[in-house]
Amino acid sequence: MRIEADQVCVDYNGRVALYDASLHLPAGSICGLVGMNGAGKSTLFKALTGFVRPSRGRIRINGQRVAQAQREQAVAYVPQSESIDCGFPVSVWDVVMMGRYGAMNLLRIPRQSDRIAVRDALERVDLLELRHRPIGSLSGGQRKRAFLARAIAQRASVLLLDEPFNGVDVRTEKLMAELFLQLRRDGRTILISTHDLSHVRDFCDLVVLINKTVLAYGETSEVFTPENLALTFGGMPPNLLTGPSSAEEPEP
Amino acid sequence: MITWLLEPLSHDFMVRALLVSALVGGVCGLLSCYMTLKGWALMGDAVSHAVLPGVVLAYALGLPFSLGAFVFGVGSVTAIGFVKQKSRVKEDTVIGLVFTGFFALGLVLVSKTRSNIDLTHILFGNVLGISQADIQQTLLISALVVAVLLLLRRDLLLFCFDPTHARSIGINTGVLHYVLLSVLSLAAVAGLQSVGIILVVAMLVTPGATAYLLTDRFDRMTLLAITSSVLASLLGVIISYWSDSSTAGCIVLVQTGLFLLAFLFAPRHGIFRQHPEIGP
Secondary structure, eight states: OOEEEEEEEEEETTEEEEEEEEEEEOSSEEEEEEOOTTSSHHHHHHHHHTSSOOSEEEEEETTBOHHHHHHTTOEEEEOOGGGSOTTOSOBHHHHHHGGGGGGSOTTOOOOHHHHHHHHHHHHHTTOGGGTTSBGGGSOHHHHHHHHHHHHHHHTOSEEEEESTTTTOOHHHHHHHHHHHHHHHHTTOEEEEEESOHHHHHHHOSEEEEESSSEEEEEEHHHHOOHHHHHHHTTTOOHHHHHSSSOTTOOOO | OHHHHHGGGGSHHHHHHHHHHHHHHHHHHHHHHHHHHHTOHHHHHHHHHHTHHHHHHHHHHTSOHHHHHHHHHHHHHHHHHHHHHHSSSOHHHHHHHHHHHHHHHHHHHHHHSOSOOOHHHHHHOOGGGOOHHHHHHHHHHHHHHHHHHHHTHHHHHHHHHOHHHHHHTTOOHHHHHHHHHHHHHHHHHHHHHHHHHHHHHHHHHHHHHHHHHHOSOHHHHHHHHHHHHHHHHHHHHHHHHHHTOOHHHHHHHHHHHHHHHHHHHOTTTSTTOSSOOOOO
16 A cells, blocks of 8 residues: 555644544545545644654555655655745755755765656656756746646656646646546556545545545546545535536636 | 944954954844845844843853843744734734833843943944953854754745745754844844944844845855945944944945945836836
């Protein structure tokens, strides 16, 4: 198993964010993580990246503790572009190179192999021409691809993506979907947090439904039922959720 | 013009003042890049004020005052973090109340300890009358700060840019947080020598902000920040010599002037830029 979480609880100063969350995800899979805002999606990500320590329970990545997995560069996190300061004075190349830091010596001086990994990753997301541009000058979709390139350059076996399809152009969406399939073929495990349900049906093999705990997980065809979704979204009528326009549709 | 620049150099105290303020300017300029990118201006203000009781106690006990400043600088930030975590009061409020509390403690200590500390020198700087011992201490602090910032350059940049990624590749962001704070406390002590506690935050913020308007590359930003900060320090000391006015005030005014120039005329980010960015 790539990711094993057993009865994981996380609380922030007594406020419970996640309780009894268990899930096992195999290598070479694309998994959708579905839940409302505040359901614990980012908390689960934080626990998997080692940003928060579970108060109870056990997490293993490639059979190892999170700290060890971090040292082996096993987990890559692709942030929401809104959470990144776009005025930051770094180029696209610099950002992708940050994916190699963990593999470098303490002074973080890039070797030839690091440059090759960065170049290769930029090529795969089709940003090689823009590599000298400041990260802030890219469009939302290009920026997202830059952070995906960073995860690819890191050669992580687990990729955590936070709302990757939020506000991206069609081209980026297509390119990312193709990349996910390639990465799955390489045996990577991709966990995608999203509240756009149509994406889940389109290309997630597995799905994890979450609302303060893992309600259900497994093959998309089995788990992605109207009943389960109603549970996930707190009893809203499932036809609202499973239709082509998602729950995000603004109120009239 | 040449005499204007050279005449001050005929005085030993002026040579010392120019060297020390240039050094301090450079060190604070380098650090200011991280402060502005991390959004720690308020933190810089807090730490620089909170070092006062440390400086006073160290003087009274005959210890190097950088030691006292360091303890109280890091202590104040720890206190801020603790109060923020354990109460419902918002962070900027906590920062405001903790640093003024520390500063007030310092003021009381100054008036209660029998020592020959001149409060105005600590508050407003005394670079024209800097002692040999203080110069040595400033050199040592500067070397330490620069060494740490250069060695951890990339890690600190990543820590400012995307701490979650830093964490996920096994970089200890908690340690980096305290390293940056420690360096900040030390730089505040160095800055105190040239412009005093009140204005030291200008040294820790303005050069970084000026440079940030001029470039989109971090390496260039650090060079520009250091350059503008050293230039402001040198010009400030010379102007204060000729105009017989507050040295600290002159240094910071020149710095503010340089920022205004960048604000108005920076090629890409100034308000009179030639090529407005195309965007939403």
